[in-house]
Amino acid sequence: MTDGDHPRFPLLLPPDTAGLDGMRATLTGADAVGDLGTDLAATLAWVTSVARPHSLATTWELLASVAARDVAAARMLEPHLDALAILDEAAAAGFAPDLDTSGSWGVFAAEGPGMRLEARRDAGTWTLHGTKPWCSLAADLDRALVTAWVDDTHRQLFALDLRDPAVTARPGPWHARGLERVVSAPIDVDGAPAVPVGDAGWYLRRPGFAHGGVGVAACWWGGAVPLRDPLAAAAARDSADQLSRVHLARADVALWAARAVLVETATVFGAGGEASEGLRANRARTVVADAVETTVAEAARALGPGPLVVDEAHARRVADLQVYIRQHHGDRDLARIGADIAAGNAAW
Incomplete structure (x- = not known):
């Protein structure tokens, strides 16, 4: 597996591909x-x-x-x-959300039975309400892009600050023997403000x-x-x-x-x-x-x-x-x- 005690690199591309030199530093x-x-x-x-x-x-x-x-x-x-x-x-695509992109990010787009995250708009401000399943590392990340229902048939993508007190990351259940540190459990959101990223359906299109x-x-x-x-x-x-x-x-x-x-x-x-x-x-x-x-x-x-x-x-x-x-x-x-x-x- 190794070359000088490091995994082979590159794995997919020819060794002289542009951009690989910088990637070597990242892997180091x-x-x-x-x-x-x-x-x-x-x-x-x-x-x-x-x-x-x-x-x-x-x-x-x-x-x-x-x-x-x-x-x-x-x-x-x-x-x-x-x-x-x-x-x-x-x-x-012409959407320009005003966001701080620093810190660690996740993407939470899964759905699950008995759980629903809804987005509501009041006086131009969007807030999220409900529960989102399968939110990997939600207790440890800074922010996430999250899909939420804006009506009965359409979902929209929103940027959510996971450190907001209106966001609660559940600790489990998570009894995994693989990826045991990457806890993927629901979050409960009680009116946390969110920033729309694209219009309804854009995330999938x-x-x-x-x-x-x-x-x-x-x-x-x-x-x-x-x-x-x-x-x-x-x-x-x-x-x-x-x-x-x-x-x-x-x-x-x-x-x-x-x-x-x-x-x-x-x-x-x-x-x-x-x-x-x-x-x-x-x-x-x-x-x-x-x-x-x-x-x-x-x-x-x-x-x-x-x-x-x-x-x-x-x-x-x-x-x-x-x-x-x-x-x-x-x-x-x-x-x-x-x-x-x-x-x-x-x-x-």
């Missing part, structure tokens, strides 16, 4: 965090110091490279960068929605890449049999194919102008999720229980990935892909 900063991903305060302090890359490809490279170091750290970095990208996208979804997949992929290395080591032993090489090959081919998909997707999205970005994003996420599931399964079959019980870093990586990959919508994304193809939107 990550390496300097003694307990990256487990020391929450130190990791979030590093997250807020990260400068946004100037292209989609280098953003995904950064996310994958961080995940190769620590999955939880990538899980903290990804929504922070996504929130800043959304704010830039809003400004480019914008091209960056698809881009952000694949950014998460880049984290999954980068987190799985180091699992290939113990498979390669096992297959290289003098006592190795053909089966150990089969396990390695299955993981390698799956990760290689997913890497190709991520690179092509970044190229297409970076060029702009594709009408079916949602379809391409769902395809890419599905390919990457399948590759990660394959890699985790092949590592378990080839290596047995040993690394899961005696190698803390390996066990934590597997546990983190198994929680993180559940952000994939699985068969629901496949159903969306099938619907798009049936509607004639199947261009490759």
Whole structure:
């Protein structure tokens, strides 16, 4: 996994890609965090110091490279960068929210049964009321972009100061064995002021929605890449049999194919102008999720229980990935892909 005691870099891009020199300094900063991903305060302090890359490809490279170091750290970095990208996208679209963008950010857009966050406007001021589920690190972040219902059928994006006394972050329930420090629990909001970011429905309509979804997949992929290395080591032993090489090959081919998909997707999205970005994003996420599931399964079959019980870093990586990959919508994304193809939107 390592080159001079550091994970391989770059993972996705050619070594001479513009922007990678600056990213090396960013990753050196990550390496300097003694307990990256487990020391929450130190990791979030590093997250807020990260400068946004100037292209989609280098953003995904950064996310994958961080995940190769620590999955939880990538899980903290990804929504922070996504929130800043959304704010830039809003400004480019003609929306100009007056916001302090300093500090750490999250993006809370999930919905859940029995919970509803509503936005109300009175004399030009928006306030949020209700409960929002799955708000990762809400007790530890400074601010978040949050979707809230403005009527019975439409949601709108708002910037919310999580330190406002009208916002209460619940401590759980959170019994996770993977991503255990990234508590994702509801927040209760009782009239906290919020700043609109875009109009109703803009959050889902914008091209960056698809881009952000694949950014998460880049984290999954980068987190799985180091699992290939113990498979390669096992297959290289003098006592190795053909089966150990089969396990390695299955993981390698799956990760290689997913890497190709991520690179092509970044190229297409970076060029702009594709009408079916949602379809391409769902395809890419599905390919990457399948590759990660394959890699985790092949590592378990080839290596047995040993690394899961005696190698803390390996066990934590597997546990983190198994929680993180559940952000994939699985068969629901496949159903969306099938619907798009049936509607004639199947261009490759």
